[in-house]
Amino acid sequence: MAITERNRRAHILLVPLSAIGHFQPILHILYHLVDERYNDVVVTVMGNKQRVADVAKLQKRGDFAGLDLRLEEVFGEIPSFPDPCFPQRANAISEAMERDFEPIKRRLIRDRHAFEAPTSIIGDMLFDWLADLAAELKISWFPLYSSGPSFATSVIELPNLISGGLTPGNPEKVNAGIPLSGLSFGRVRDMTGEIFEYSEYFALHFENMKRSTALLMNTAEELDEHAGSVRALRSRLQQMAIAERFQAPRVLSIGPMIRMPGFTSKHEPIEKFAVDASTPCLQWLDKQAKSSVLYICFGSHANITPESMLELAHGLESSGVPFLWVLRVKHPHTVTSVLPPEFEARMHASGQGYIEKGWAPQWQILRHPSTGGFLSHCGWNSTMEGICAGVPFITWPLNADQPLNARFVTDGVKVGIPVSLKDTEEDYIVVSRDEVERAIRQLMFEEKRHELWNNVQRLRKRTTESVSEGHSSYETLHSFLREITAASPQLR
DSSP states (O other), rough: OOOOOGGGGGEEEEEEEEEEHHHHHHHHHHTTTSSGGGEEEEEEEEHHHHHHHHHHHHHHTTTTTTEEEEEEEEOOOOEEEEEEETTOOOHHHHHHHHHHHHHHHHHHHTTTSSSSOSSSSEEEEEEEEEEHHHHHHOOOOEEEEOOOOOOOOOOTTTTHHHHOOOOOTTTTTTTBBBBBTTTTTSSSGSSSSSHTHHHHHHHHHHHHHHHHHEEESSSOHHHHHHHHHHHHHHHHHHHHHHHHTTOEEEEEEEOOSSSSTTTTTTTTTTGGGGGTTTTTHHHHHSSOOOOOOOEEEOSOOOOOOHHHHHHHHHHHHHHHOOOEEEOOOOOTTOHHHHHHHTTHHHHHHHSEEEEOSOOOOOHHHHTSTTEEEEEOOOOOHHHHHHHHTTTOOEEEOOOOHHHHHHIIIOOOOOSSEEOOOOOOOOTTSSSOHHHHHHHHHHHTTTTHHHHHHHHHHHHHHHHHTTTSSSSSHHHHHHHHHHHHHHOOOOOO
């Protein structure tokens, strides 16, 4: 029997970046593809050694039963940069990954008429060079944005930001609001500095973005409505498409894609990831009063400076608030060297604080009844997890899209307060112990707490509903999955 398009199965390439915040949304989609509605497809995950091994381990224990899942190691490690407090450069990461992928690209183009050639690609938002491969193969390409939608809106508005002098380097505008739809909740100094520093790269990123079939956003319409970033992105793409005569990509809100009960696929056995209740930090939380503990975590990679760690410790101790601090330090520093003398011993003796050195089960902590606040760097995953757990924030962003995410938390949806009230470019970097204590007391004790608590509970309810059957993110996600798992374009 001759091989024809009519008896081909869909073949989806998943191409994630290895950084955990970028990888988790891809894994989320993979679990949804296990659904019996989509089993008659081929899925190939192309990642680095660590992420391929992670998926292989899950596959071995039976998580993807029924799915024709294939794994291919493609990428080396992400390039490292000397200062851990600044973001790894997006253009350098993208270029290194593109070089690694080049042999795969040549092979896929050579074999584009093969029986099981790819029919669509879902790739990390930084891998916009996948647009060229998709064009060569004449298939759909879907960039997945693991950042908040305001980042994509910033990229599309980059020419207007530059022409209007709305850049963090402009002292006359740095504290001004951003007079652009979808970004109006923010201030100029909140903008991601990299999009200006590497404006040519991000201009190319946007040109490639326009070639996609749809942009996949890790958010919900209900979560974004106060900022309007998704609506603004759709509107600008449609305006440009008319003026420049191209097919505008759709903008699909398919999140929150986070590993938390209520937000995972029914095929993801999240109970296997549950942490034993005897885990020391959870045992400590069990002994605390309801909603009394401040949880502190600055994410998996970046961290505040040792000087700021010292100020944070003093502010915590002075506040008297119980806290659980996930404290990671890098050589040559040690926990002892960055904290006040005998601080850890005093916190242990008094029972005021618990310091977790290394990994901590974040979603279990956020959902614990004793947790009453979240001091966060406001990476997008942490931002969504805090909101979906119904916990108000103290925001302490460090770099990349975090300042704009933090402004979304404090001024957009009004579920948090900033750690500092200073109107300078440095207000998120050097924070005094007095400012730390003020923010903690305001969040945990003062009248403002009631407003923040009520706001975050309303947003948690609406966001939780969005991923349930019949609601926005659920319906958008499954409509998208039906589209990419159809046998072939000719059969649709």
